[in-house]
Amino acid sequence: MLLDQYAFGALGKRIARGFSAIFRREDEVKFKECISKSVSKNSVGVYIHFPFCKSLCPSCPYVRDLWQERVVKAYVSALKMEIGLVGEAFKDLGLRVVDIHAGGGTPSLIDREWGEVIQTVRERFDVSPDCRFGIEANPDDLTEDKAFQLRENGVDEISIGVQSLFKTNLRMLGRRHGVEESLEAVENCRSAGFKLINVDMMYMLPEQSTNLWVHDLKLASELDADQITCYPLLVPHYTPFYKMIKEGRVQEQPDMKEFKRMYYAAVHTLTHEGYTPIRYYSFSRKGEEYSTVELEMVGPLLGFGSGAMSFTGGYEYINTCSVKEYIKSVERGRLPIAGGRNVAKEERAVRYVSERLSALKLNIKDFEWVFGERFEALMKRIGYNMALRIGLLFGNLKREGDEIRVTEKGMWRRNLGGWAFVLSIPCRIVEEYTKTPWPIEVRVP
Numbered sequence: 001m002l003l004d005q006y007a008f009g010a011l012g013k014r015i016a017r018g019f020s021a022i023f024r025r026e027d028e029v030k031f032k033e034c035i036s037k038s039v040s041k042n043s044v045g046v047y048i049h050f051p052f053c054k055s056l057c058p059s060c061p062y063v064r065d066l067w068q069e070r071v072v073k074a075y076v077s078a079l080k081m082e083i084g085l086v087g088e089a090f091k092d093l094g095l096r097v098v099d100i101h102a103g104g105g106t107p108s109l110i111d112r113e114w115g116e117v118i119q120t121v122r123e124r125f126d127v128s129p130d131c132r133f134g135i136e137a138n139p140d141d142l143t144e145d146k147a148f149q150l151r152e153n154g155v156d157e158i159s160i161g162v163q164s165l166f167k168t169n170l171r172m173l174g175r176r177h178g179v180e181e182s183l184e185a186v187e188n189c190r191s192a193g194f195k196l197i198n199v200d201m202m203y204m205l206p207e208q209s210t211n212l213w214v215h216d217l218k219l220a221s222e223l224d225a226d227q228i229t230c231y232p233l234l235v236p237h238y239t240p241f242y243k244m245i246k247e248g249r250v251q252e253q254p255d256m257k258e259f260k261r262m263y264y265a266a267v268h269t270l271t272h273e274g275y276t277p278i279r280y281y282s283f284s285r286k287g288e289e290y291s292t293v294e295l296e297m298v299g300p301l302l303g304f305g306s307g308a309m310s311f312t313g314g315y316e317y318i319n320t321c322s323v324k325e326y327i328k329s330v331e332r333g334r335l336p337i338a339g340g341r342n343v344a345k346e347e348r349a350v351r352y353v354s355e356r357l358s359a360l361k362l363n364i365k366d367f368e369w370v371f372g373e374r375f376e377a378l379m380k381r382i383g384y385n386m387a388l389r390i391g392l393l394f395g396n397l398k399r400e401g402d403e404i405r406v407t408e409k410g411m412w413r414r415n416l417g418g419w420a421f422v423l424s425i426p427c428r429i430v431e432e433y434t435k436t437p438w439p440i441e442v443r444v445p
């Protein structure tokens with residue numbers, strides 16, 4: 001089997017239809033107008049994309065490029081310029097930054113530069129005193145020295161791409177690091193005093209069995225990370241890994257039955273090891289969360305860097321995925337936005353419900369406060385009430401007072417729906433926007 005956008009059958013098709021979208025290129029004045037008019041509240045998150053890696057993993061679906069010293073230097077300067085441009089353009093909106101995350105690519109390849117970037121955010125925006133800064137990291141970067149450097153440069157939280165503690169899996173994924181480096185990376189981050197350490201693990205790998213996956217997770221639990229996030233290996237068709245499987249250079253992935261077995265094995269193993277599910281794919285020992293999903297889905301989130309997506313709460317837009325064009329645009333003093341689209345109240349409601357159910361509980365009173373409308377009425381209007389009713393009837397959801405909770409039975413369906421969404425929408429956006437820097441229009445899926 002292949003975990004691509006066609007693997008999810010009717011559920012995948014329904015999700016693809018429900019989230020279909022058209023992004024359009026506009027002139028800068030129009031972009032600015034759409035953004036300022038639609039910011040849903042003053043407290044905003046910031047996402048910074050750092051699209052460079054020392055080597056490119058064949059299965060990677062993200063916007064990323066090979067590290068080139070000269071380009072990275074120009075990119076970091078452009079990032080600071082873009083933050084300045086956005087800060088200036090929206091200075092009258094009274095925005096307050098409450099959360100900053102950098103993803104990639106591999107943000108852990110730089111350290112001192114993060115100090116400068118965060119300083120620029122502070123100069124251009126009002127930053128809340130309890131705002132935390134988190135980055136994604138590759139284990140081979142996290143030497144003791146690097147971990148301390150990152151801490152000194154304002155990084156509070158770290159998410160480490162361990163993926164597996166078996167050499168064969170790491171080799172198959174084309175990872176640069178070995179098992180030893182992952183063990184040392186977590187230890188070094190612990191000594192450097194990060195406030196939150198997340199470890200990413202991967203399953204549904206070719207030749208991986210449920211038993212080996214459980215073994216991998218038990219080893220990962222021994223690392224004593226605050227959070228463990230479990231990603232099934234997704235295979236969008238634009239990744240080299242798809243071709244490798246098709247040409248028989250790599251075996252196919254385990255089948256759907258095994259997917260379900262592996263999924264529940266993760267839920268049970270990690271619960272046994274003292275972790276609690278905080279999202280259908282993420283488990284915590286602390287209760288706090290390393291995550292960018294809430295702001296991506298609900299907003300407002302300001303994205304900086306090539307390929308970064310932003311969502312004001314009513315308008316969604318993406319920066320050009322070409323690093324060269326991104327730098328050129330910002331150096332000319334122009335916002336590097338490649339496309340955007342309005343998001344109507346009904347779609348915002350769907351995004352809100354999906355995000356909350358991905359975090360396994362939805363509070364109806366909170367929903368009504370955000371949307372100023374009765375939950376049932378709005379759900380009926382968007383045709384979601386039937387799905388919720390069926391979920392409750394079949395025991396995938398449970399109502400407790402004002403809360404709708406995802407049951408253990410329902411977590412599997414959330415897992416399927418969540419990854420079907422990622423393959424149909426975000427992955428397709430990356431696929432289209434990496435073909436050309438400034439497309440006139442992009443339709444997804």
Ligand SMILES: C[S@@+](CC[C@H](N)C(=O)[O-])C[C@H]1O[C@@H](n2cnc3c(N)ncnc32)[C@H](O)[C@@H]1O
Binds near residue numbers: 106
């Ligand atoms: C941007 S990467 C994290 C930072 C760093 N670049 C790394 O790879 O370690 C985010 C995470 O996505 C997950 N990932 C990578 N390729 C994937 C794929 N094809 N399907 C699902 N998840 C994937 C990995 O677990 C990875 O840690």
Ligand code: SF4
Binds near residue numbers: 055062106161
């Ligand atoms: S998985 Fe991480 S290290 Fe590998 S290419 Fe993607 S972003 Fe880079």
